[in-house]
Amino acid sequence: MLFDADENIIMYPNPVNSILNIEYKEITATVRLYVYNLMGQLVIYQEMNESYHNLDCSELSPGLYTLNLKNQEGIIEKI
Numbered sequence: 732m733l734f735d736a737d738e739n740i741i742m743y744p745n746p747v748n749s750i751l752n753i754e755y756k757e758i759t760a761t762v763r764l765y766v767y768n769l770m771g772q773l774v775i776y777q778e779m780n781e782s783y784h785n786l787d788c789s790e791l792s793p794g795l796y797t798l799n800l801k802n803q804e805g806i807i808e809k810i
Contacts, residue, residue, distance in 0.1 A: 749789040758782045765799040
């Protein structure tokens, strides 16, 4: 999984082998994490309640994925 995010969201390592570390500096409420494969299928859904979150990607096949972060207002970041 490769990514490029704005300065409010830090994600590492790049590329991801098993765990993607996500730091969202401006979290004020629950953020929903959606990971989609290139066919548009949802492969991971989790909720992030704190500014630091570990996303387990170890079950994903090698390849490219899209990560959407959404709060109650809508999409925060699409990576």
